[in-house]
Amino acid sequence: MKKIFSLLILCISLLSFAQSKAPFTGKRTFNIIEGYSGTGTPAYYLEVKKNDDVYFGFVQVNQASGEETSEEINAGKYNPKVMxxxxxxxxxxxxxxxDKEKIYLTDEKGNIQKSEDCCSVSEMDKGDCTCESAFYQ
Incomplete structure (x- = not known):
């Protein structure tokens, strides 16, 4: 009985590990929130390493002064629910x-957000838009 129980726990652990595998490896850029200010919209990116570590970063160039600001952080291992x-x-x-094709802005529980800040210029009349972005390579 102990062997069956141990085998069952092992199978469940393997299945949950397999489901948390990152959908891709490599670097992708994205633009969830549309920018309208003169300081320049940050160019956000994420990079998924082969070990499933996920790094997020941005580069922002001030359009007036030409000054560049950037930062990169390790957000930990890939989590399909919320990071x-x-x-x-x-x-x-x-x-x-x-996922493999898009990134979504969520709340702490992983619920996808809607906001007028996420609308493109062509969608401004909608009011609130889903906060998502396709990935660009």
Whole structure:
């Protein structure tokens, strides 16, 4: 009986590990929130390493002064439910989840957010838009 129980626990552990494998490896850029200010919209990116470590970063160039600001952080191992991203530079916390094709801005529980800040210029009349972005390579 102990062997069967141990085997069952092992199988469940392997299945849960297999489901948390990152959907890709490599670097992708994205743009969830549309920018309208003169300081320049940050160019966000994420990079998934072969060991499933996920790094998030941004590069922002001030259009007036040409000054560049950037930061990269390790957000930990890939989590399909929600990942917390904290950028110290602007004291900015983001909650996101992503799949092979898109990244979504979420709340702490992984619920996808809607906001007028996520609307493109062509969608401004909608009011609130889903906070998502396709990945660009």
């Amino acid at each position: 917390k991203v904290y950028f110290k530079t602007y004291n900015e916390t983001l909650y996101v989840k992503f």
